[in-house]
Structures are given as structure tokens and as C-alpha cells.
Amino acid sequence: MGLFHPGTSLVHRVPAGVKLAALCAAGIGSVFAATPVGVSAYLAAAVLVLVVARVPGRALVRQLRPVLVFVVVLAVFHALVSGPGRAYVVVGMLLALVLLATALTMTTPTSALVDVVVRVAGPLRRVGVDPERLGLLLALGLRAIPVVLGLAGEVRDAQRARGLGASPRAFAVPLIVRSLRHADRVGEALAARGIDD
Amino acid sequence: MLIEVDGVSHTYGDGPLARTVLRDVSVRMTEHRIGVIGANGSGKSTFARLLNGLVLPTAGTVRVDGHDTRTDGRAVRRRVGFCFTDPDAQIVMPTVREDVAFGLRRRGLAKHEVAARVGAALAAYDLAGHADHPAHLLSGGQKQLLALASVLVTEPALLVMDEPTTLLDLRNARRVARVVADLPMPVVLLTHHLDLLADFDRVLVFEAGRIVHDGPPAEAVATYRDLMTRDQP
Amino acid sequence: MTPTSPARPARDLALVATMAGLMAALGLVPAIAPFGGAVPITAQSMGAMLAGALLGPRLGSASMALFLGLVALGLPLLSGGRGGLGAFAGPSIGYLVGFVAGAFVVGWLTHRLAVRPGGRYVLATGIVVNVVGGVALLYLLGVPATAWRADLSLGTATVAALAFVPGDLIKAVVAAVIARGVYAAYPGLGPAPRPRPRAAADA
Numbered sequence: 001m002g003l004f005h006p007g008t009s010l011v012h013r014v015p016a017g018v019k020l021a022a023l024c025a026a027g028i029g030s031v032f033a034a035t036p037v038g039v040s041a042y043l044a045a046a047v048l049v050l051v052v053a054r055v056p057g058r059a060l061v062r063q064l065r066p067v068l069v070f071v072v073v074l075a076v077f078h079a080l081v082s083g084p085g086r087a088y089v090v091v092g093m094l095l096a097l098v099l100l101a102t103a104l105t106m107t108t109p110t111s112a113l114v115d116v117v118v119r120v121a122g123p124l125r126r127v128g129v130d131p132e133r134l135g136l137l138l139a140l141g142l143r144a145i146p147v148v149l150g151l152a153g154e155v156r157d158a159q160r161a162r163g164l165g166a167s168p169r170a171f172a173v174p175l176i177v178r179s180l181r182h183a184d185r186v187g188e189a190l191a192a193r194g195i196d197d
Numbered sequence: 198m199l200i201e202v203d204g205v206s207h208t209y210g211d212g213p214l215a216r217t218v219l220r221d222v223s224v225r226m227t228e229h230r231i232g233v234i235g236a237n238g239s240g241k242s243t244f245a246r247l248l249n250g251l252v253l254p255t256a257g258t259v260r261v262d263g264h265d266t267r268t269d270g271r272a273v274r275r276r277v278g279f280c281f282t283d284p285d286a287q288i289v290m291p292t293v294r295e296d297v298a299f300g301l302r303r304r305g306l307a308k309h310e311v312a313a314r315v316g317a318a319l320a321a322y323d324l325a326g327h328a329d330h331p332a333h334l335l336s337g338g339q340k341q342l343l344a345l346a347s348v349l350v351t352e353p354a355l356l357v358m359d360e361p362t363t364l365l366d367l368r369n370a371r372r373v374a375r376v377v378a379d380l381p382m383p384v385v386l387l388t389h390h391l392d393l394l395a396d397f398d399r400v401l402v403f404e405a406g407r408i409v410h411d412g413p414p415a416e417a418v419a420t421y422r423d424l425m426t427r428d429q430p
Numbered sequence: 431m432t433p434t435s436p437a438r439p440a441r442d443l444a445l446v447a448t449m450a451g452l453m454a455a456l457g458l459v460p461a462i463a464p465f466g467g468a469v470p471i472t473a474q475s476m477g478a479m480l481a482g483a484l485l486g487p488r489l490g491s492a493s494m495a496l497f498l499g500l501v502a503l504g505l506p507l508l509s510g511g512r513g514g515l516g517a518f519a520g521p522s523i524g525y526l527v528g529f530v531a532g533a534f535v536v537g538w539l540t541h542r543l544a545v546r547p548g549g550r551y552v553l554a555t556g557i558v559v560n561v562v563g564g565v566a567l568l569y570l571l572g573v574p575a576t577a578w579r580a581d582l583s584l585g586t587a588t589v590a591a592l593a594f595v596p597g598d599l600i601k602a603v604v605a606a607v608i609a610r611g612v613y614a615a616y617p618g619l620g621p622a623p624r625p626r627p628r629a630a631a632d633a
């Protein structure tokens with residue numbers, strides 16, 4: 001599960017919190033770097049990070065494909081309407097930020113990011129957000145995905161066994177009902193383990 | 198360990214949907230191994246959930262070592278571990294190790310203490326090799342052992358189990374049964390696998406929300422078999 | 431909520447997590463493609479409407495926020511197997527935010543207008559609610575965001591988005607049909623009969 005590609009590169013070893021902070025800084029900085037030179041620097045930095053991290057090309061392309069299609073269309077549009085210089089700035093910056101964000105995701109394990117979220121949410125305690133609960137919710141979500149996928153497989157098999165066609169309703173209703181029942185039991189198990197206390 | 202169930206009735210829902218599933222149940226339990234059997238819908242699971250305050254009775258009181266589940270649910274849940282039928286619903290963390298550690302959170306234990314206890318529990322239930330695996334990759338039997346490990350790591354004073362072997366094959370059911378037999382704490386076990394109860398000290402038979410028999414396993418199982426073969430009125 | 435079931439906050443957590451898991455599962459359902467394949471209808475884009483319609487505004491929007499949180503943490507859960515923070519830097523960020531807002535509005539309207547006492551879901555009202563909260567609102571957020579991220583004029587971005595409107599309208603209907611089925615098969619959904627004291631479970 002996850003897009004993380006284990007590795008030992010420098011990019012992998014930088015703490016998750018630092019990487020996230022850098023990405024945020026890059027996002028803010030992009031507003032001020034909207035020139036051909038600035039965009040070139042951003043693109044060069046993004047490519048450098050990906051090369052140092054040795055992100056496998058195939059996985060990267062798989063993630064970027066939908067954006068790439070959009071980027072090409074957008075580039076042509078901008079080139080025709082407002083000239084190639086403008087097209088380069090707009091499209092290049094979009095691509096650079098997507099590449100940087102993808103690099104972070106592919107070099108950082110999910111659990112490390114969860115820890116960062118819990119830590120960063122600490123100050124939110126004052127406005128009523130419980131960081132512990134946030135971490136718990138993320139963990140519960142991670143756990144729920146394979147369970148619901150398993151239920152989906154069972155519902156599909158049951159549908160096939162009864163010779164029902166691929167009707168979204170005949171699939172979704174039983175899947176959702178079984179998932180809600182599952183949620184009831186999980187809620188009970190959480191209560192039994194003292195979550196409400 | 199003293200469990201006192203006193204004049205308990207329980208009704209789910211209200212208005213036209215109201216459904217009374219326990220009727221004036223009173224029982225005092227001090228034995229080490231207590232079995233609970235009865236037909237589907239006879240109220241066993243509701244009874245079990247009363248014992249740790251997951252369900253509060255609509256009438257009557259339930260006390261565990263003197264703690265009333267209504268006013269002192271938190272203390273009760275700390276003493277009473279609960280193991281459910283479907284391990285998928287009670288494994289709440291993504292990986293095996295995290296799930297075992299989950300119950301120890303907020304107990305004020307030092308980090309190394311938590312790690313040591315988790316490690317011991319994983320080893321005790323043959324899960325050490327899977328510690329960092331995602332829980333969904335375990336087999337059904339391993340999942341139930343993980344669920345059990347996650348409860349037992351908190352060292353409950355009493356363990357309540359609602360049909361822990363129902364979803365398992367024969368081999369895994371035996372394995373879980375062996376683990377349960379060796380547990381040091383008292384156990385209340387609900388089951389349809391009557392052979393699990395042979396060595397038990399006491400077995401309660403439920404029928405339509407009442408305890409209709411209470412005694413040693415051989416008699417109780419005979420009563421239950423008799424009930425089940427009698428024609429429905 | 432009856433005073434005999436103290437398990438509410440835990441159940442809320444479980445519902446939110448499970449709905450996020452459902453959203454992920456819906457991402458794997460192969461898209462059906464009417465209109466000669468021009469407009470693929472992924473089951474996932476119905477998730478926000480369903481989350482709101484089934485869980486209500488608070489839990490429904492929390493489940494979508496959790497789903498996006500899991501995507502941001504690097505799970506490839508968006509339909510087509512995309513995920514990670516990259517998905518948020520791209521041009522569809524407005525639609526992603528729209529999942530959360532849409533679930534909230536659909537949930538709020540569904541609980542007020544489309545669910546009769548006794549838990550019956552009224553299909554026609556549900557469809558209107560889904561169109562308002564799940565389609566109109568989604569575009570209201572999605573189109574300007576695309577215009578912003580791609581430096582397009584609002585007009586151009588609107589025209590580009592129009593191709594998806596027919597598909598989304600169909601989704602609004604399908605989601606309402608599914609919601610009615612779930613309401614019928616799983617009692618206990620819909621607004622709580624009595625106003626509950628403020629619960630603190632949504633993170």
C-alpha cells in the first residue's frame with residue numbers, strides 16, 4: 001500500500017517534517033519566481049531531487065500521466081493565446097511543483113508523514129482539535145481500506161455467482177451496507193478498548 | 198473476580214421498534230471458566246456486552262468487582278478485556294505491532310515498557326515474524342490470535358469472548374481454544390462449539406432472554422441440546 | 431441516541447474511517463463510459479455525494495477530509511491510481527476541496543429535506559440535493575481553481591469543464607438511487623431524532 005519507494009538516498013534520509021516544510025516553502029516561493037529564469041531554477045531543482053532520490057521512472061510516469069496530458073494541452077493553449085514565454089512559465093511551474101510533491105511522497109513512508117501530521121497538529125489543540133485523535137483517525141483509515149476492498153471483492157463475487165450483471169446499484173448498495181455494519185463492529189471494538197473513556 | 202448481574206432487563210430501540218432481549222436476569226459469577234450457550238438471538242451477545250459496559254442495561258445493575266458499569270464504565274473496561282467474533286472488526290491499526298501497542302496507549306507506560314510488552318505478546322502468539330506486516334495479510338486464525346494478543350497485552354483481570362472460534366477452521370479454532378485454556382485470568386466464553394466447554398466450571402444456557410439453566414457443562418449441554426431439538430411452540 | 435449505548439464517538443470514528451475506505455474502493459470500480467466513451471463516469475466521484483447523504487454533514491465531510499488526508503500521505507487512491515501531494519499541486523485541487531464541501535452541503539440538505547421521519551429517503555429530493563451540493567458546488571470550486579492553477583480565464587475554464595456536466599448529472603441520480611437503497615436496507619441513518627450535545631469526535 002502506498003506510493004513510497006524505499007531507499008537510502010539523501011532525499012530519503014532528510015526528516016519528513018523538513019521535507020514537508022521545504023515543499024510548503026517552494027509553493028509559497030513559486031508566486032515570486034514566476035519568470036522564465038525562476039521557473040527554470042524550479043524545474044532544475046525538481047529534476048535534481050528526483051535524480052538524487054533515484055525515483056523509479058516507471059512509477060513516476062504512472063503518477064504523472066494524468067497531469068502530463070493536461071499540461072500538454074495547457075501548454076499548446078497558452079502558446080497560441082499568449083505566446084511561448086508565458087506558456088513556459090505557467091506550465092513549467094505547475095509541473096515543477098507536482099514533481100517536487102511527488103518526490104516527497106515517493107521518498108517518505110506513510111507512517112513518518114502521519115507522525116509529522118500529529119506533531120504539526122499539536123498547537124491546534126487550543127482550537128479543539130485532538131492531535132492524538134487525528135493520528136488515530138488516519139490509522140483507522142489506513143486499516144479500513146484493505147477491509148473495504150475485501151468486502152468489495154466478496155460482494156462482486158456474490159453478484160457474479162448469482163448471475164447479476166454489472167449494475168452499479170446492485171454492487172454499491174450491498175457493499176455500503178456491509179461496510180456500515182463493519183463500522184458498527186469497529187466502533188464497538190474501539191469502545192471496548194477504551195477509546196471513549 | 199466477582200461479577201454481579203442483578204435484575205437486568207434490556208430493550209433495544211424505543212417506540213414501535215422496541216425489542217426486549219433480556220428479561221430480569223440475575224446471576225453472580227466467581228468461577229474461573231464460565232461458558233454461555235443458547236440459540237441465535239437468545240441474548241448471549243447482549244449479556245456479554247453488559248459485562249464491560251458496552252451496553253448499559255435498561256433496568257437493573259451490572260457490577261464487576263464492585264464497579265457499576267453505569268457509573269464506572271471506565272474502570273470496568275480497564276478490568277474486562279473483550280474479544281469479538283470477527284477479528285477484522287477489532288484489529289483497528291494498520292500493522293500487527295501497532296495494533297498490539299494500541300491498547301497500551303494512554304496507560305502512562307514508558308516507551309521501552311510498551312515495546313517490551315508488545316514484543317512479549319507477539320512472541321507468545323507466534324506473531325513475532327509478522328510484527329511489521331500489514332494486518333490484512335494475516336490468515337483468519339492469525340488475525341484472531343492478533344486480536345487476542347492486543348487484548349491480553351493490557352493484562353485484563355477478566356476476559357469476555359463472544360464466539361471467538363466461529364469464523365475459524367477446525368485447526369485454528371483448536372489453537373485459539375488451547376490459548377484460552379492456558380490463560381491465567383477468568384474467562385467468560387460465548388460459543389456454539391460445545392466441545393470447548395468440557396473443562397469449564399459453569400455453563401449458563403440462555404433462551405429467549407432468560408437464563409434457563411445454570412450448572413456444570415455436561416448437564417447444561419444436555420439441556421441445550423434438548424431445547425434445540427424440541428419443536429418450536 | 432439512547433442512553434443505553436455509550437459507544438457513539440467511537441462509532442463516529444469508525445464510520446468516518448470506513449467511508450474513507452469506501453471512497454478508495456469506489457476508485458477501483460471500472461469507469462462506465464456512456465456517450466461513446468467521451469465522459470467516463472467513475473464510481474468514485476459519487477463518493478462525496480454518498481458520504482454526505484448517508485453520514486450527514488459533519489461525519490460525511492470528515493470522511494472526505496480523511497480520504498484526502500490519506501491521498502496526501504501517499505496512498506494511490508484517486509481513481510486511476512493517483513495519489514500523494516502531487517495530486518494537490520495540480521489543476522484539480524478545487525474538485526478535491528469540493529469533495530469535502532460537497533459532502534457537507536449534500537449531508538446538510540439531505541438531513542433537512544430528503545429524509546422523512548422514520549428514515550425514508552425521498553428519491554426526487556435526493557437527486558436535487560445531489561445536483562446542488564454534489565455537482566453545482568463542485569464546479570463552483572473546481573472551475574475557478576483550474577483557472578487559477580492553469581492561468582486560464584474563467585470563461586475558458588468553464589467551457590473546458592462543461593464536457594463533464596452530463597456525466598456528473600447522471601452520477602447525482604445514481605448516487606440518490608444508491609442512497610435510497612442503503613437507507614432502506616440499513617436502519618439508523620439520517621439525522622439523530624433528538625439534538626445531541628455537541629460531540630467532539632471529528633478531528
Ligand SMILES: Nc1ncnc2c1ncn2[C@@H]1O[C@H](COP(=O)(O)OP(=O)(O)OP(=O)(O)O)[C@@H](O)[C@H]1O
Pocket residue numbers: 209210216218235236237238239240241242243244
Ligand atoms: N444493536 C441492536 N439493536 C437492535 N436489536 C439488537 C441489537 N443487537 C442485538 N439485537 C437483537 O437482540 C436479540 C438478541 O441478540 P444477541 O446478539 O444478544 O443474541 P445472541 O444470543 O448473541 O445470538 P447469536 O447466537 O446469533 O450471536 C436479537 O434478536 C437481535 O436481533
Ligand SMILES: [Mg+2]
Pocket residue numbers: 241242243359
Ligand atoms: Mg451473538
